Amino acid sequence: MKRLIILALILTVSFAGHQSFASGGPSVGTSKEEKNSVSKERSISLKNFEDDKTSTGKRESDSKSTGKDKQTSETVKAIGQAMKNTSADITVNLQTLYLQRLGELETSQEPFKSCQLVTAPKIAAVFGLTGDNGSMYVNYARMKNIESMARSGVWISEVTDEKPIRQYLACQIYYGEIIAQAYLNLTGGVDNPKQSTTLTKDNEGNIVVRGLGYDDFVDMANEALDRTIKGGVTAKRLKAQADRLMSSKVPCRFDKTVDSVQCGSMLMTLGTAPQLIAENIKWYGDSFAGFQGSFKVSTGYSLTDSLEKLASTSEYSKIAHDVQAYAEEQKNKGKGLEASYAKKKLVDYSQSGKTGMDINMQTLLQHGN
Numbered sequence: 298m299k300r301l302i303i304l305a306l307i308l309t310v311s312f313a314g315h316q317s318f319a320s321g322g323p324s325v326g327t328s329k330e331e332k333n334s335v336s337k338e339r340s341i342s343l344k345n346f347e348d349d350k351t352s353t354g355k356r357e358s359d360s361k362s363t364g365k366d367k368q369t370s371e372t373v374k375a376i377g378q379a380m381k382n383t384s385a386d387i388t389v390n391l392q393t394l395y396l397q398r399l400g401e402l403e404t405s406q407e408p409f410k411s412c413q414l415v416t417a418p419k420i421a422a423v424f425g426l427t428g429d430n431g432s433m434y435v436n437y438a439r440m441k442n443i444e445s446m447a448r449s450g451v452w453i454s455e456v457t458d459e460k461p462i463r464q465y466l467a468c469q470i471y472y473g474e475i476i477a478q479a480y481l482n483l484t485g486g487v488d489n490p491k492q493s494t495t496l497t498k499d500n501e502g503n504i505v506v507r508g509l510g511y512d513d514f515v516d517m518a519n520e521a522l523d524r525t526i527k528g529g530v531t532a533k534r535l536k537a538q539a540d541r542l543m544s545s546k547v548p549c550r551f552d553k554t555v556d557s558v559q560c561g562s563m564l565m566t567l568g569t570a571p572q573l574i575a576e577n578i579k580w581y582g583d584s585f586a587g588f589q590g591s592f593k594v595s596t597g598y599s600l601t602d603s604l605e606k607l608a609s610t611s612e613y614s615k616i617a618h619d620v621q622a623y624a625e626e627q628k629n630k631g632k633g634l635e636a637s638y639a640k641k642k643l644v645d646y647s648q649s650g651k652t653g654m655d656i657n658m659q660t661l662l663q664h665g666n
Contacts, residue, residue, distance in 0.1 A: 412468035477586035520633025
């Protein structure tokens, strides 16, 4: 009986342990599902974070792109307004355009360095046509004698060596012809409707420059002069007349005063503002080989400034920098006209509504031709 009781207790404990073990199985399974669920939630959260990050980056990129587009649009619009609203507000004559440039050449380049019509114009005393002997002493007797001879129109050779005077005369002939030729080159180059640059005359006879600012016009004027100096005079009648004047061997004489010298058909006035009349044409002074031009240009607009503004935008940066490099190269070759037109082509193109990313130098240079 005692054994039966013990056996029953053993079976009871064994059964309870089995039940406890059996109930533990489902508990382990539930833990695995929870872990899988947590892992899945983490994965979804991470994916959502990455999506948010990508979306935020895209929004920032779109925002930057929109900002750049707006900057380009505003720049192009500002350039267009400047082109439309500026009017010719400054008058420039041929003396202003060219004598300053020739004065620069007189510091280093022949024959300008020897002539010095602009930077050191010669007076009568330099040629020994006064009583000044080059020192502090003035020979008044000689001075009165020369003045008397001048009124009588005697030959220069009776007073002093004529050669330096004829050399000075040749300088005025040369300056007059190259400025006249440069004027012809300039007006012929600027008056080009195909390039949207035109010349018209106002009621006062001034030549009104359209499509170019003051700085651009001066650059083109200097290029026209440099081209004349290097290539020579090409206008046949101008060249023929200049050659005829240069070859004249008629002796020089006074024309009533010591500052006025006549050499054949030429009358040269000495002094700080030298002048030359040749064959009844104002050759040097306020006219050049008979040409007298007065230009009206705008100071409120510049192709160079417009190009720099385009270079600061995202759409036009590359092509604008290419044009700047091309223009500088052409300018160094003495082709300022081509340099200015390249700048103008891009500025005009920017007003067409097309993007600057759709054009390169080759197509730009062909644009509008």
